[in-house]
Amino acid sequence: MWSDVVAGRARSGDRLPSERALAERYGVSRVTVRSALGDLAGRGLVSVSPARGWTVEVDTGPVADDVGHTVQGFADYAAERGLAARSAVLAQGTRAATVVEAERLQVAPGSRLFAMRRLRFLDDVVVALEVNRLPLALCPALATTDFHHASLYATLRRNDPPQLPRVADYSVEARYADAEERALLEIEGEVPMLVADQLTYNQQGRALEWTTQVFRGDRYRFRASITD
Secondary structure, three states: OHHHHHHOOOOOOOEOOOHHHHHHHHOOOHHHHHHHHHHHHHOOOEEEEOOOEEEEOOOOOOOEEEOOOOOOOHHHHHHHOOOOEEEEEEEEEEEEOOHHHHHHHOOOOOOEEEEEEEEEEEOOEEEEEEEEEEEHHHOHHHHHOOOOOOOHHHHHHHOOOOOOOOEEEEEEEEEEOOHHHHHHOOOOOOOEEEEEEEEEEOOOOOEEEEEEEEEEHHHEEEOOOOOO
């Protein structure tokens, strides 16, 4: 039942169909429906009132659920989870590396970089603002590729020689969104954001990409297994 609610992108405050309608839809008794709704209510996902019936209590749009053990592109990530991914490129081009960028990417200051800024969507819901920076010398084709339609990681794989993302250093921190981020990510008020910083290395161990992703706090979950 809850998966159907999610598929419909229900929002907090949306009303659910009546118990009778739900029973007919699923071919079960109203007692079974009431029990299932009670379970969802116990998890804080729905609530009931005499005036409105059952209503959704949480925003159930898609969440970027990062298990933190693979290096993969956004499109591959979404496909594995049955989600539709798309991007809106805000800016792309080449420029000189700043001192900070040069240090992170292990190139000389002033070296040519390819830089791109874009919004990331899952099932047409914006989840992140992303900035990518790559040494242009590793993949000159980046400068002439239109990433409104092309995949960054597919372009790297087609390079001669191929540039294969193999391992990454990854960190996450929380902060509040600034005014521009609130507008781009369609959020209101002082909403916490999760900012992911990733430095990816290729098959030769060279720094390939420095990425910063600003996720809506309600659209990102990081999970990891910890052992002794």
